[in-house]
Amino acid sequence: xxxxxxxxxxxxxxxxxxxxxxxxxxxxxxxxxxxxxxxxxxxxxxxxxxxxxxxxxxxxxxxxxxxxxxxxxxxxxxxxxxxxxxxxxxxxxxxxxxxxxxxxxxxxxxxxxxxxx
Amino acid sequence: xxxxxxxxxxxxxxxxxxxxxxxxxxxxxxxxxxxxxxxxxxxxxxxxxxxxxxxxxxxxxxxxxxxxxxxxxxxxxxxxxxxxxxxxxxxxxxxxxxxxxxxxxxxxxxxxxx
Numbered sequence: 001x002x003x004x005x006x007x008x009x010x011x012x013x014x015x016x017x018x019x020x021x022x023x024x025x026x027x028x029x030x031x032x033x034x035x036x037x038x039x040x041x042x043x044x045x046x047x048x049x050x051x052x053x054x055x056x057x058x059x060x061x062x063x064x065x066x067x068x069x070x071x072x073x074x075x076x077x078x079x080x081x082x083x084x085x086x087x088x089x090x091x092x093x094x095x096x097x098x099x100x101x102x103x104x105x106x107x108x109x110x111x112x113x114x115x116x117x
Numbered sequence: 118x119x120x121x122x123x124x125x126x127x128x129x130x131x132x133x134x135x136x137x138x139x140x141x142x143x144x145x146x147x148x149x150x151x152x153x154x155x156x157x158x159x160x161x162x163x164x165x166x167x168x169x170x171x172x173x174x175x176x177x178x179x180x181x182x183x184x185x186x187x188x189x190x191x192x193x194x195x196x197x198x199x200x201x202x203x204x205x206x207x208x209x210x211x212x213x214x215x216x217x218x219x220x221x222x223x224x225x226x227x228x229x230x231x
Contacts, residue, residue, distance in 0.1 A: 043121070043207055043222030089160065104173050105220060109159035
């Protein structure tokens, strides 16, 4: 079945440091890939996505490139801020065989990021 | 446009009781998915409804059930509560089945089972 593996946290950085959160996946088809972010006390929000190989998703200074050859979708940001402190989830959406246009999201376990001033 | 709303936000129950959680999706969205979030297991998919039909189901016991109404609002029911059911229950809506493009999440209902 499909699965997503994220680097385990927590990750603690100082403001303006470089961030990388690793994500690799296993999927039977050609999935779309997502990064979601969860701020304290809130639900998840879509941060960025990529729908095919070599696509780069970007938003709010975060980037991730869909690498089919390494089955990876690592999240990066050049200079983190205190306000980036949150839990980050990597996810994939893959089509279920036999269900037409039916897709299902599979999430990684999440990585807690804390940014100190 | 109003976001996904979930009620109640917090709930405390005792073992053996049952509970019903409610989710109102974004206007126009016909897909509603439910997830259980715990520190140990992370985000686990419960089920998804699209146009009042359950399209997908995760690996949870039959005590967990759901339904969707004609206005796309969804309810989730857990019967015979166990301590391990304590979790944040998240609802997500999407314009398409399974959230191929994006799922929009509500703030969740925090269920505590004593």
